[in-house]
Amino acid sequence: MDDVKQDSDEEGDAGAAMIGDVEFNSATFYRYANVDVDRLLDTLGDANATVQAVTAFIDAFSTTVPNGKINTFAHNTLPDLVVVNLRDTQAVNLAGAFERPIAGDVVANATKALVEREQEIDASYGTTPVHTWVIRVGKDTEAADQLAARQPLRDVLTELGDAIASRLVQE
Numbered sequence: 001m002d003d004v005k006q007d008s009d010e011e012g013d014a015g016a017a018m019i020g021d022v023e024f025n026s027a028t029f030y031r032y033a034n035v036d037v038d039r040l041l042d043t044l045g046d047a048n049a050t051v052q053a054v055t056a057f058i059d060a061f062s063t064t065v066p067n068g069k070i071n072t073f074a075h076n077t078l079p080d081l082v083v084v085n086l087r088d089t090q091a092v093n094l095a096g097a098f099e100r101p102i103a104g105d106v107v108a109n110a111t112k113a114l115v116e117r118e119q120e121i122d123a124s125y126g127t128t129p130v131h132t133w134v135i136r137v138g139k140d141t142e143a144a145d146q147l148a149a150r151q152p153l154r155d156v157l158t159e160l161g162d163a164i165a166s167r168l169v170q171e
Contacts, residue, residue, distance in 0.1 A: 022069075022072065024073060028102065028106050028107070028110060029066075030094070030095060030097070030098055030110075030114075031061070032093050032094070032095060033057075033061055034091035034093075035054055035057060035058075036091075037050060037054060037164055037167070037168070038171075040053060040054065041168060047165060047168040047169070048165075050164070050168065051161045051164050051165050051168070052161075054160070054161070054164055055157045055160060055161045055164075058084060058156075058157060058160060059153070059157055062078075062079065062082045062135065062153060063078060063153070065077065065078070065079075078137070079135075079137075080107050080111075080136065080137045080138060080140065080141050081107075081110075081111055081114070081134070081135070081136045081137070081141045081144055082134070082135040082136070082153070082156075083114070083118070083132065083133070083134055083135075083144065083147060083148075084132065084133040084134075084135075084156060084160060085129035085131075085132050086129055086130045086131045086132075086160065086163055086164070086167075087127060087129045087130060088130050089125075089126065089127045090127065092118075092121055092122075092125075092127050094114055094117045094118055094121070096117055096121075097110075097113040097114045097116070097117035097118075098110070098113065105140065107138070107140035107141060108140040108141070108143070111136075111140065111141045111142075111143045111144050112143045114144070115143045115144055115146050115147060118147060119146070130163075131148075131159075131163055132147050132148040133148055133151055133156040133159065133160065134147055134148045134149065134150050134151065135150070135151060135152065135153050135156055136150050
């Protein structure tokens, strides 16, 4: 370990500039995305390409995590909960579920807050999804079963692709 810094005009900056603590944080975060399938179809001009683009996006969005300090902390943790809604109304952002900080059992309480927000918004505005899929891990996310039955990501992608393809054929 090089913990003694020596300045040398010939060698430039020799030694370590920082020997200290780096705080560790295990964050809980809410991510939201909206894909307008009709506009995507207009852009791509092909139903199969549209289905492939949407399912590839959902796959990547579900399995990709922020990568700041990834080498320092090796935080390749997959989400505890992913909810995919197919709507024929409008996009609905559920960030309001987290206006107040989540305390206590963070995963369980965040899941409950998200489910309650979804149900309240849908009941108030008539935005109930045509179909909902839930990908979840562990007992702490069981409250999400109120939205839809738990399924593995691969099954969700297949069913979502089929639902979008069917919808595009009907139009």
